[in-house]
Amino acid sequence: MPNLRDKTLNHMATLCRIMSILFIFVSIICALAFFIGVILFAAGAFGYEFLTTNGGWNPSEPGFSQRELVTEGVTFSLFSALALTSYLIAFKMFRSIAKTRHPFERARARELKGIAWVNIACAILPAIAAAVVSTLGFGNPYIPEDFGIDYDTLFNAIILITFAYIFDYGCILQQQDDELL
Amino acid sequence: MIVLRLDRMLADRKMSLNELSEHVGVSNVNLSRIKTGKVSGVRFSTLNAICKALDCQPGDILEYIPDPEDE
Numbered sequence: 001m002p003n004l005r006d007k008t009l010n011h012m013a014t015l016c017r018i019m020s021i022l023f024i025f026v027s028i029i030c031a032l033a034f035f036i037g038v039i040l041f042a043a044g045a046f047g048y049e050f051l052t053t054n055g056g057w058n059p060s061e062p063g064f065s066q067r068e069l070v071t072e073g074v075t076f077s078l079f080s081a082l083a084l085t086s087y088l089i090a091f092k093m094f095r096s097i098a099k100t101r102h103p104f105e106r107a108r109a110r111e112l113k114g115i116a117w118v119n120i121a122c123a124i125l126p127a128i129a130a131a132v133v134s135t136l137g138f139g140n141p142y143i144p145e146d147f148g149i150d151y152d153t154l155f156n157a158i159i160l161i162t163f164a165y166i167f168d169y170g171c172i173l174q175q176q177d178d179e180l181l
Numbered sequence: 182m183i184v185l186r187l188d189r190m191l192a193d194r195k196m197s198l199n200e201l202s203e204h205v206g207v208s209n210v211n212l213s214r215i216k217t218g219k220v221s222g223v224r225f226s227t228l229n230a231i232c233k234a235l236d237c238q239p240g241d242i243l244e245y246i247p248d249p250e251d252e
Binding site for chain 2: 176179180181
């Protein structure tokens with residue numbers, strides 16, 4: 001009769017297997033988003049503009065100026081690349097846990113920290129990139145509505161990195177337990 | 182340093198490590214880690230099971246050896 005430990009281990013392994021499959025699909029979507037961002041950037045860099053039907057650029061009407069295309073292209077592709085990195089690390093982590101059924105290993109703790117740091121970069125770097133690119137002088141001026149920092153992602157990443165250090169301590173306890181006969 | 186001297190008792194009782202692992206409920210792999218020094222402690226429940234299987238006292242299988250840096 002399986003005890004509580006075995007039952008919990010089986011549930012954990014099943015969930016990690018599902019998560020690893022989910023992150024494959026999400027990574028593919030992120031990769032596509034990255035290429036869309038690159039296309040937007042290239043379109044803007046080569047002087048294309050998606051203008052309104054009147055033929056001019058009016059900020060109050062839908063359409064994309066050259067500078068908007070470049071800025072959005074850079075931020076979109078940068079954000080997608082960072083998100084892709086985060087999801088690939090998560091895929092590797094969940095696949096390892098599902099395979100080995102040993103979640104508390106130092107390598108898993110390092111992967112969790114990696115995901116957290118990439119998410120912090122995801123929250124901040126696209127905003128910096130947008131500020132830099134939009135002042136480089138492509139076409140009409142484009143001023144972002146806000147500073148662009150994704151505060152939700154940033155705070156969630158800070159929570160995640162804190163838990164990563166707690167998880168690391170759990171790995172040390174697991175190692176000590178493994179050495180106990 | 183505390184050392185687990187299972188080999189001596191296993192030889193006295195003419196028992197193999199495999200048989201002991203079956204009696205104790207600890208895998209052969211984990212018992213073998215004693216030889217490689219990868220065991221830093223023993224639970225009382227495990228020590229109880231080992232002593233029961235080998236019909237011995239804890240002092241028969243536990244030995245204190247001074248650490249080289251203490252000498």
